[in-house]
Amino acid sequence: MSGEASKTIESKVLWGGKVSPFSISYGKMMMWIFLVSDALTFGGLLVALGFARHAAVTAGEFWPSSEQVFTHFPFTHAHLPLLYVAFMTFILIISSVTMVLAVEAGHRMDKKKVAFWLALTVVGGLIFLGSQVWEWSTFIAGPDGDITTWADNATLKQNFFLPTGEMVDGAAKLGQEGPHAYAMFFFFITGFHGFHVFTGVLFNFIILMNVLGGTYEKRGHYEMVEKVGLYWHFIDLVWVFVFTFYYLV
Amino acid sequence: MERDDIIEYSLHAHHSAEEGVKIRKKIYFVTALLSIITIVEVVVGVFISRSANEFANPGLWTSIKIGYIALTLIKAGYIVLVFMHLGEExxxxxxxxxxxxxxxxxxxxxxxxxxxxxxxxxxxx
Structure with missing residues (x-):
């Protein structure tokens, strides 16, 4: 016999069936399988967006240039395409880094550092959620935040146009709405992702409480931090694709 | 009574302080790489925008589009293989x-x- 079966593995790391498939712990493998299923959901949503867009473009309909749709930044009325989304992307990447540093500290059983990096991850997640709230409210109510002017001030209507006031394909007049599918996909995809961020922050917070309470110190390893870390990195991973396929391409 | 049928196990859950230094170095390298790629994407997106080039320079826009997707896949690869440690499984x-x-x-x-x-x-x- 060769491979795993012939190796001696410490009995306390074996699964219930007294083997340890792929030399990976049960919880981590199940988290990976969950993430694959979640990735299929997000993949399906982004492919559906591609379907709607390709069908519309082939039919000669207008599809908005995303970088011209959201051009706002807090505390200014300047025309700043992409900058705010770039800021959100950066926040998510940095919070992913603090998470991986928390996992690394966990491998050294450094409780203080784990708590420090995990707390920063929670803060990063909250900043991202707050940024998304601001983006959504600006989208819905317009840059001045006056929700009563929904009908004529909604950014999703106004900013379908180029800075020069001309349509990309010359099909529409000023003030005409773009395809509704665009706005629906925007709120559905970023909303679904935002919900994941929300639950991710929640998980991270619960695990942070456990770290501070010494649960994993007693258990002898910080694998729970690694498992919620997988989920958190997955959220960052999804955003990388949403950023590309919604704002850039 | 403490149950003995629930096993709290973990594999490869520890490393030494010296190994930690090496791992952190890799983490900082990937951080810098992801940040630079994002900055490049945003700068290209702002200065060579889709709205100005999609119909004016279709050839240029197509190559930028392919470039974006390639950069995204590079970013995704580093996140999955390094940050999520899938490369070490x-x-x-x-x-x-x-x-x-x-x-x-x-x-x-x-x-x-x-x-x-x-x-x-x-x-x-």
Whole structure:
């Protein structure tokens, strides 16, 4: 016999069936399988967006240039395409880094550092959620935040146009709405992702409480931090694709 | 009474302080790489925007689009293999996670976009 079966593995790391498939712990493998299923959901949503867009473009309909749709930044009325989304992307990447540093500290059983990096991850997640709230409210109510002017001030209507006031394909007049599918996909995809961020922050917070309470110190390893870390990195991973396929391409 | 049928186990859950220094170095390298790629994407997006180039310079825009997707896949690769440690798992586990997903999604992208073009042609008739 060769491979795993012939190796001696410490009995306390074996699964219930007294083997340890792929030399990976049960919880981590199940988290990976969950993430694959979640990735299929997000993949399906982004492919559906591609379907709607390709069908519309082939039919000669207008599809908005995303970088011209959201051009706002807090505390200014300047025309700043992409900058705010770039800021959100950066926040998510940095919070992913603090998470991986928390996992690394966990491998050294450094409780203080784990708590420090995990707390920063929670803060990063909250900043991202707050940024998304601001983006959504600006989208819905317009840059001045006056929700009563929904009908004529909604950014999703106004900013379908180029800075020069001309349509990309010359099909529409000023003030005409773009395809509704665009706005629906925007709120559905970023909303679904935002919900994941929300639950991710929640998980991270619960695990942070456990770290501070010494649960994993007693258990002898910080694998729970690694498992919620997988989920958190997955959220960052999804955003990388949403950023590309919604704002850039 | 303490139950002994629930095993709290973990594999490869520890490393020494020296190994930690090396791992952190790799983390900082990937951080810098991801940040630089994002900055490049945003700068290109602002200065060579889709709205100004999609119809004016279709050739340039197509190559930028392919560039964006390539950069995104590089970013995704580093996140999955380094941050999520999939690169350090067993080779068979890595492919058990990646291969079915990639195969299914490549087919889904192909068939959805192919059909979208057909549907779009139908809409004009």
């Amino acid at each position: 067993r080779k068979h586990f890595k492919w058990m996670i990646l291969a079915p997903y990639i195969m299914f999604l490549l087919y889904l992208i192909f068939i959805a976009l192919y059909e979208a073009v057909a549907v779009g042609h139908g809409m004009t008739l």
